[in-house]
Amino acid sequence: MTSKNKINEDLANERRKCNFNIEEVTYILDGGKEKTLQRKKIEDVALNGGASVDDIPEEYLSARERYENAIRKSCIYTNIVKNEVLEITGIENYGSPVLRRTGDAFFKDISPFMLHLGMFVPSIIGQCTAEQQATWLPRALDMKIIGAYAQTELGHGTFIRGLETTATYDPETEEFVLHSPTITSYKWWAGGLGRTANHCTVVAQLYTQGKCHGTHLFIVQIRDLETHMPLPGVKVGEIGPRMGFNTADNGFLGFNNYRIPRMNMMMKNAQVLKDGTYVKAARHGKLTYGTMVFVRVTLVGEASFNLAKAVTIAVRYSAVRRQSELRPGSIEPQILDYPTQQHKLFICIATAHAFQLTASWLWNTFTAVQAEMKKGNVDTLPELHALSSCLKALSTSDATAYIEQCRFACGGHGYMLSSNLPFLYAFVVATRTYEGDYTVLLLQTARFLVKAWEQAESGKVVTPTVAYLNRHFTTNGKMIWDNSPEGIIRVFQSVAAGKISLCVRSIRNRITSGMDHEDAWLMTTVQLVNAAEAHCRSVILHTYWNEIVRLTKHSSDNVKTVLNQLVMLYLTYWALERTGDLLRYSTISENDIDLLQRQYEELLVKIRPNAVGLVDAFDIRDEILQSTLGSYDGRVYERLMEEVQKNPLNKEPVDPSFHKYLKPLMKSKI
Numbered sequence: 001m002t003s004k005n006k007i008n009e010d011l012a013n014e015r016r017k018c019n020f021n022i023e024e025v026t027y028i029l030d031g032g033k034e035k036t037l038q039r040k041k042i043e044d045v046a047l048n049g050g051a052s053v054d055d056i057p058e059e060y061l062s063a064r065e066r067y068e069n070a071i072r073k074s075c076i077y078t079n080i081v082k083n084e085v086l087e088i089t090g091i092e093n094y095g096s097p098v099l100r101r102t103g104d105a106f107f108k109d110i111s112p113f114m115l116h117l118g119m120f121v122p123s124i125i126g127q128c129t130a131e132q133q134a135t136w137l138p139r140a141l142d143m144k145i146i147g148a149y150a151q152t153e154l155g156h157g158t159f160i161r162g163l164e165t166t167a168t169y170d171p172e173t174e175e176f177v178l179h180s181p182t183i184t185s186y187k188w189w190a191g192g193l194g195r196t197a198n199h200c201t202v203v204a205q206l207y208t209q210g211k212c213h214g215t216h217l218f219i220v221q222i223r224d225l226e227t228h229m230p231l232p233g234v235k236v237g238e239i240g241p242r243m244g245f246n247t248a249d250n251g252f253l254g255f256n257n258y259r260i261p262r263m264n265m266m267m268k269n270a271q272v273l274k275d276g277t278y279v280k281a282a283r284h285g286k287l288t289y290g291t292m293v294f295v296r297v298t299l300v301g302e303a304s305f306n307l308a309k310a311v312t313i314a315v316r317y318s319a320v321r322r323q324s325e326l327r328p329g330s331i332e333p334q335i336l337d338y339p340t341q342q343h344k345l346f347i348c349i350a351t352a353h354a355f356q357l358t359a360s361w362l363w364n365t366f367t368a369v370q371a372e373m374k375k376g377n378v379d380t381l382p383e384l385h386a387l388s389s390c391l392k393a394l395s396t397s398d399a400t401a402y403i404e405q406c407r408f409a410c411g412g413h414g415y416m417l418s419s420n421l422p423f424l425y426a427f428v429v430a431t432r433t434y435e436g437d438y439t440v441l442l443l444q445t446a447r448f449l450v451k452a453w454e455q456a457e458s459g460k461v462v463t464p465t466v467a468y469l470n471r472h473f474t475t476n477g478k479m480i481w482d483n484s485p486e487g488i489i490r491v492f493q494s495v496a497a498g499k500i501s502l503c504v505r506s507i508r509n510r511i512t513s514g515m516d517h518e519d520a521w522l523m524t525t526v527q528l529v530n531a532a533e534a535h536c537r538s539v540i541l542h543t544y545w546n547e548i549v550r551l552t553k554h555s556s557d558n559v560k561t562v563l564n565q566l567v568m569l570y571l572t573y574w575a576l577e578r579t580g581d582l583l584r585y586s587t588i589s590e591n592d593i594d595l596l597q598r599q600y601e602e603l604l605v606k607i608r609p610n611a612v613g614l615v616d617a618f619d620i621r622d623e624i625l626q627s628t629l630g631s632y633d634g635r636v637y638e639r640l641m642e643e644v645q646k647n648p649l650n651k652e653p654v655d656p657s658f659h660k661y662l663k664p665l666m667k668s669k670i
Ligand SMILES: CCCCCCCCCCCCC/C=C/C(=O)SCCNC(=O)CCNC(=O)[C@H](O)C(C)(C)COP(=O)(O)OP(=O)(O)OC[C@H]1O[C@@H](n2cnc3c(N)ncnc32)[C@H](O)[C@@H]1OP(=O)(O)O
Pocket: 094, 095, 096, 097, 099, 100, 114, 115, 117, 118, 119, 149, 151, 152, 157, 158, 159, 160, 161, 191, 286, 289, 290, 292, 293, 295, 298, 299, 302, 381, 382, 385, 434, 435, 436, 437, 440, 444, 447, 448
């Protein structure tokens, strides 16, 4: 073995200690052996050309160079996908998470094509009629047209009903006239819009026959397909440097009485006829928000994957890194041996599992609701909206906090861009805001919870994810504390029920004392967010536990044991995090809390020997991790030194600025 492919001795030892079958866990996380094999096949085809490697790391490039480089790599990757990967996987895999994640090997930051596949194409699939899809979808999938999703404006993101861009129907020419009447009506933020897209989905207020019918979606060509020049009446550009997403050319867009054909309105859920008659969406008023629901569902899996990357980096690094002395003169321990380090990292492994299994469950719920809606039944949509809203909010918020924790766990080296942890953080922290801000989405879930509470109060049976509310009305007093997984979950459900109950009481008391409903709701929103968070925690705990029980039924004993230890760690961690709530809503005692703490510390000890095996089971290739600290071989220090050689500042022994500025300064007199 050369030093280049030699595995770090500490890491090799960790792998020898691992007592479970790593592949078995990978299969569980991927959703089955076949899925793992297909993922590996895709990765082999897409990554073995080595096209991902930049001669100069992208962080050293100027804004222009970075963008051009991102486009170059997006085209290379798209060609590989079109010509090689889809040959073996089929076109239905075009937008699959596996392909999105494999693409991470090409970009430390973001592909300018991400919104094309992530939202433009889904908006065509979800919002267009079959006839419209036949017109647009093949061209979009073949990249003959490249799109963005332009909804947010300079003045409004959250409040979609407040968007100001207008689309006014002109029956004379059978066209819509798009217009940006104010500065705040300019579209702002859409990824890929600034420099790359030649089309986009535009969300605008629809006017026909003198009446406004609210926001609707339109497909709009914004640039000439030959010259890429913005079309007359279109003003488009890039919004400027951001915390992350700097290769995604997030853009602005304004229209000056810009005309598009009638059939460019996405007409699956509402139509404007030739004469201007508006035909209302028959089934549900919010079906035009469907693309957002789809993306929120996919973001739970994204949160899991990015957290899995961060913790893979941090655990491998913590096995390689030695620091301090436990006793005078003793060998410096691996930092992974410190219980405080285990406390930082093992919860991240468990959370990545919890979110991955919850994401798959949510995806199945989403497809089941879609199937019902195809049959004309929209009854399950409110529950899906409530679930996808809170799960998106919590998974992105927790993943953000834990990725930062992984960076802290890597000390100074975690601050290096080459560790990839700062990029991961900058990418994931945005997901807490986009596709619906954290607070705003939890308040959407709270609306659903209050209604469900009122139904349960009146004796009606409520939907499965809030079924615990029915129990709330049949049991008296605090929930009996029980340290079993099912017991902890029941207590978390009681916490949620108790908090929702307090919200309802607050709202009612405020109304009784003279407030109108809107003000009473507004004054209660701090509690409502808290209640929605508690509900969502109980959903995640419940789903994670249920899925582990179901998926490990036929697993080997050691896999069962280690996955059980992780889920128990997760349940115990959250019970300890929420002792205040547990004291308020259950019979838990001081003694029970002491026991929980001991149980938690014992779990850290049990998981420790399998920690590296557990992150290896995420099976994230080095090309995708893109980290000096987290590679499979653990050559941390060598890779940090190799990176230094790529730094353009080190190309010449003396920087020109020395002669230009420093020397004159040194020579000048005070
Ligand atoms: C290669 C593969 C690619 C894969 C890619 C994976 C990664 C993808 C990355 C994608 C990157 C994305 C980048 C970012 C993109 C964006 O951010 S796009 C813009 C997103 N914007 C938002 O999310 C805005 C958030 N705001 C809203 O959603 C809404 O305005 C609101 C907050 C929900 C309020 O809407 P409003 O119309 O005012 O409704 P309300 O009055 O509050 O509620 C009325 C009732 O409607 C119900 N409802 C609301 N929304 C929905 C919905 N979506 N579905 C169903 N029902 C809904 C609401 O609950 C109310 O119900 P009742 O209580 O019964 O009255």
